[in-house]
Amino acid sequence: MIGNGSVRLLSKNFDVPNMATLDVAMKHGAYDMLKRAMKLKPEEVTELVKASGLRGHGGAGFSAGTKWGFVPKDKFPRYVCVNGDESEPGTCKDRLIIERDPHLMLEGALICAYAVQAERIYIYIRGEYYYPAKVMAEAIKQAQAKGFIGQKILGSDWSCTVHLQNGAGAYICGEETGLIESLEGKKGWPRLKPPFYPAAIGLWGAPTIVNNVETLAFVPRILDIGPEKFAAMGSPKNGGTGLFSLSGHVNKPGVYELPMGTLLTDLIHKHGGGIPNGKKLKAVIPGGSSSHILTADECENLPLDFESVAARGSMLGSAAVMVIDETVSIPQLMHWMVRFYAHESCGQCTPCREGTDWLLRLSKKFLEGTARKRDIDDMWQLADNIDGKTICALGQAVAWPTKSYLVKFRHEFEALCRN
Amino acid sequence: MTQVTIPETLKKKAEEIFFRYPAEKRQSALLPLLFEVQREMGWIRPEAEAWVAETVGVSPVKVREIITFYSMMRAEPVGKYLIQFCQNISCCLRGGENILHHMEKKLGIHVGETTKDGLFTLRVVECLGGCSWAPMMLVNEDQYFVLSVEKIDKIIEGFRSGNPVAPDHPTPLLGNVAGEAVA
Ligand SMILES: Cc1cc2nc3c(=O)[nH]c(=O)nc-3n(C[C@H](O)[C@H](O)[C@H](O)COP(=O)(O)O)c2cc1C
Ligand code: SF4
Ligand code: FES
Numbered sequence: 249m250i251g252n253g254s255v256r257l258l259s260k261n262f263d264v265p266n267m268a269t270l271d272v273a274m275k276h277g278a279y280d281m282l283k284r285a286m287k288l289k290p291e292e293v294t295e296l297v298k299a300s301g302l303r304g305h306g307g308a309g310f311s312a313g314t315k316w317g318f319v320p321k322d323k324f325p326r327y328v329c330v331n332g333d334e335s336e337p338g339t340c341k342d343r344l345i346i347e348r349d350p351h352l353m354l355e356g357a358l359i360c361a362y363a364v365q366a367e368r369i370y371i372y373i374r375g376e377y378y379y380p381a382k383v384m385a386e387a388i389k390q391a392q393a394k395g396f397i398g399q400k401i402l403g404s405d406w407s408c409t410v411h412l413q414n415g416a417g418a419y420i421c422g423e424e425t426g427l428i429e430s431l432e433g434k435k436g437w438p439r440l441k442p443p444f445y446p447a448a449i450g451l452w453g454a455p456t457i458v459n460n461v462e463t464l465a466f467v468p469r470i471l472d473i474g475p476e477k478f479a480a481m482g483s484p485k486n487g488g489t490g491l492f493s494l495s496g497h498v499n500k501p502g503v504y505e506l507p508m509g510t511l512l513t514d515l516i517h518k519h520g521g522g523i524p525n526g527k528k529l530k531a532v533i534p535g536g537s538s539s540h541i542l543t544a545d546e547c548e549n550l551p552l553d554f555e556s557v558a559a560r561g562s563m564l565g566s567a568a569v570m571v572i573d574e575t576v577s578i579p580q581l582m583h584w585m586v587r588f589y590a591h592e593s594c595g596q597c598t599p600c601r602e603g604t605d606w607l608l609r610l611s612k613k614f615l616e617g618t619a620r621k622r623d624i625d626d627m628w629q630l631a632d633n634i635d636g637k638t639i640c641a642l643g644q645a646v647a648w649p650t651k652s653y654l655v656k657f658r659h660e661f662e663a664l665c666r667n
Numbered sequence: 668m669t670q671v672t673i674p675e676t677l678k679k680k681a682e683e684i685f686f687r688y689p690a691e692k693r694q695s696a697l698l699p700l701l702f703e704v705q706r707e708m709g710w711i712r713p714e715a716e717a718w719v720a721e722t723v724g725v726s727p728v729k730v731r732e733i734i735t736f737y738s739m740m741r742a743e744p745v746g747k748y749l750i751q752f753c754q755n756i757s758c759c760l761r762g763g764e765n766i767l768h769h770m771e772k773k774l775g776i777h778v779g780e781t782t783k784d785g786l787f788t789l790r791v792v793e794c795l796g797g798c799s800w801a802p803m804m805l806v807n808e809d810q811y812f813v814l815s816v817e818k819i820d821k822i823i824e825g826f827r828s829g830n831p832v833a834p835d836h837p838t839p840l841l842g843n844v845a846g847e848a849v850a
Contacts, residue, residue: 252843259844337755337794344844347837375702375739376751376795378808379836411687414702417739419793433694433723435736452692494842495757495798502799502842519843537756537794568798570757584756588793594736 252518255481257469257489258462259505262348268383270390273351279396281468285359286404293363297467300475301487303508306331306422306460307536307565309554312467318447319364319455326366327456329431330357330464332373332380333415333422336536337588338568341491341503342461346373346380349465350387354410356464358396359471361408364457368409372427375416385412419592423640424458426594437596438640462491483509486553494520496571497527509551516547516571527573531657535565537585538645540652541578562652578657579614579664582650586611589646600643603634607650614664621665628654671714677707681722693723697733701740710741738792746781746788748826751805754791757798766802767791769816773823786826799841809834 256262266272273279285293298313319326330353334342345353357369371388373381388410391397399407413431415421421430425439428451443449450456466488470478479487486508492515495501499521506515512534516522523529529544534552540562542550550560557564572581590604610627613619628651635647654661680703681696688695700723704715711719711734720727734740752767771777774787781788797803800812811822812835825832839845 254843254846256844256846262840262844263846334796335794338757338798339794340796340798340800343796343838344840348840348844374796375737376792376805378805379810379834379838383837413687414699416698416702416737417792418737430698431695432692433697433725433733435732452689491844493799495801496760500842501801502840503844504842505844533756570760570798572760576760581756584754584759588755591793 253506253510253514254504254519255489255507256505257473257481258345258352258465258491259349259503261352262344267349268347268351268387270351270387270394273349277472278351279355279391279394281471282355282358282362282396283402284471285362286402286406290363290365293359293471296475297363297470299479300470301479301482301485302463302466302470303486303554304460305462305466305490305567307336307538309564312459312463315445315447315459316360316364316457318445319457320448323448323455324365325368325454326364327451327454328357328361328364328366328369329424329427329451329456329458330369330371330461331422331424331427331458332371332377332384332461333419333427334374334377334461335419335422336538336566336568337585338493338495338533338536338570339566340493340495340568343377343380344491344503345461345465346377347383350384351391352468353461353465354384354387354391354396356467357410357459358401358408359467360457360459360464362401362406364455365406366408366457368411370411370413370431370451372413372415372421372431374421375414381412381414388412418594419588420594420640420642423642426640427458428456435594437594438642440639481507483507483551483553483556485555490552490567492552493566493568494571495568497523497529497573497576498571499524506552509553509556512542512547512550512552512569515552515569520571523571523573527575529571530574530576531572531578533568533570533572533649535563536568537570537588538641538649539563539565540648541581541656543656578653578660579611582653583608583611583615585649585653586646589642593642593646594640597638597643599634600638600646603630604646606630607646614661617664617666619661619665620667621662623665624654624658624661671712673715673718674707677703680707694725694729697723697725697730698737701730701733705741710744716742746785748787748806750787750789751792751795752778752789753793753795753797753801753803755794755798757794758802761801763802763814766814766816766819770819770823773819787823797838800835800838806834809836810838811835812838
């Protein structure tokens with residue numbers, strides 16, 4: 249604890265100079281937890297992670313240990329994919345993990361691979377992360393030279409290789425089946441569900457665990473402090489801490505590691521230093537641009553954990569908190585938001601492909617002064633036609649925020665209409 | 668048509684890339700190989716596209732499909748410095764649009780264009796994962812954060828004079844993760 253409720257568990261070595269080099273990392277205990285994990289049976293490691301209450305930090309918040317347990321018993325080979333696509337607008341925490349403590353993430357991925365007895369790990373890093381990818385490539389090389397990666401790791405019977413893959417500018421490759429398609433050398437078109445998790449049928453049809461960078465980086469820490477202590481740090485059903493990407497209208501934007509369940513208002517005011525220039529808070533996007541917007545009133549007394557934010561009608565998602573002050577017009581925000589999804593729709597489903605395009609055109613009308621009242625209802629209808637009718641969750645990711653902006657700030661849209 | 672030769676370094680790189688996948692999964696090498704072609708040759712020329720198809724062992728139309736799907740793949744040349752400026756929410760909230768307009772004026776081009784001297788191409792992109800350091804941009808492979816009109820001027824002049832401003836590598840620590848280490 250540093251005071252203020254701030255806890256640096258995952259990020260405790262971020263400010264250690266040269267932490268990305270193996271020598272320095274090992275002085276700070278890197279790969280000790282891999283050794284500890286490998287003294288346990290693989291399924292014991294999975295149980296431990298389950299007991300810790302670790303949730304997925306990539307967006308969906310699914311229990312990590314439970315997911316690892318989905319791997320079918322007798323199916324080999326198996327793979328682990330690390331999701332470092334980090335493309336949900338507002339989210340910028342995986343970049344710090346990769347740049348500042350890549351061995352922590354690598355160790356977590358290796359522990360995961362040991363737990364599910366995978367023989368390969370693919371680390372998928374978005375193409376625009378040139379510098380982070382360079383750091384990770386070097387870390388892999390060093391860990392390999394020291395025998396933490398490769399044949400018969402630490403003298404055991406288990407072998408596992410690690411490979412880096414760069415994305416190339418497609419948000420949809422963050423969706424786990426889109427990521428897998430991309431790794432197979434195809435367009436990142438998400439796969440039809442079921443199967444709901446690639447744990448049974450994933451990369452090249454093999455059992456595959458896909459976890460976010462942050463999720464895996466927590467794993468060595470869980471082994472270190474024990475699952476009970478980890479679970480107790482967070483809030484009910486939400487183990488440990490989380491990295492919150494704070495952006496927008498705050499005095500101190502940045503990445504904050506805080507216990508799960510920290511109050512949103514504490515993040516904004518106590519940690520983030522409040523709203524600049526004496527302005528009033530208007531709204532918050534709590535979990536990346538795909539989440540429902542919250543009005544200032546709805547931000548009160550809201551613990552940042554998956555259940556609490558869902559109960560308030562939004563989602564914690566990737567814990568990317570975007571703060572919006574009173575000077576921002578919500579129709580303008582709508583345009584910025586919709587423009588992104590219209591650009592990133594992969595085009596596979598008609599409601600999403602056509603719907604996002606129409607939403608973009610209509611959202612522009614409000615900024616150009618040509619909108620009519622019926623455009624508000626048309627936008628809602630378009631969003632509703634996408635919602636729940638698509639192959640992947642990008643559909644909801646645009647439908648949900650669109651509806652929430654229209655419902656909660658209807659007056660602002662009406663004020664811009666000609667009739 | 669001028670003859671385009673594939674650099675030896677690329678051929679070596681291809682072998683390295685195939686090594687990342689099970690032997691029979693050569694198609695996986697498609698995207699990384701195209702990435703390397705672009706890195707080495709600036710953009711993906713038709714001849715290089717054909718070479719990739721042949722090397723990977725897929726039909727040319729498969730390669731085309733990948734190039735058109737992934738927005739970072741370039742089938743046309745760009746300036747010496749490709750500027751990719753973020754236009755997503757967090758960057759816009761912190762004045763990104765004004766800074767972008769300033770850059771257009773400074774370069775004398777609009778978004779999507781290349782300067783006459785072939786030095787700069789300006790593009791807008793969606794969230795670059797630097798939202799807490801907004802506004803941000805990439806110039807080729809380098810990241811620049813917390814942009815202001817003054818910082819843009821320095822960066823552009825730096826490139827023009829052959830004395831580039833050092834990029835923000837690594838990403839500076841902002842937030843409580845920058846604080847003192849705790850056990
Ligand atoms: C459109 C879309 C984009 C996504 N982008 C990302 C991403 O950039 N990074 C990520 O880790 N998860 C992303 N996800 C979530 C993944 O599908 C998946 O749930 C996650 O990688 C699982 O890891 P976790 O359980 O550790 O969170 C995205 C999902 C959707 C629907
Ligand atoms: S919902 Fe959109 S992004 Fe997802 S598969 Fe369908 S078209 Fe593609
Ligand atoms: S919104 Fe610009 S980097 Fe994320």
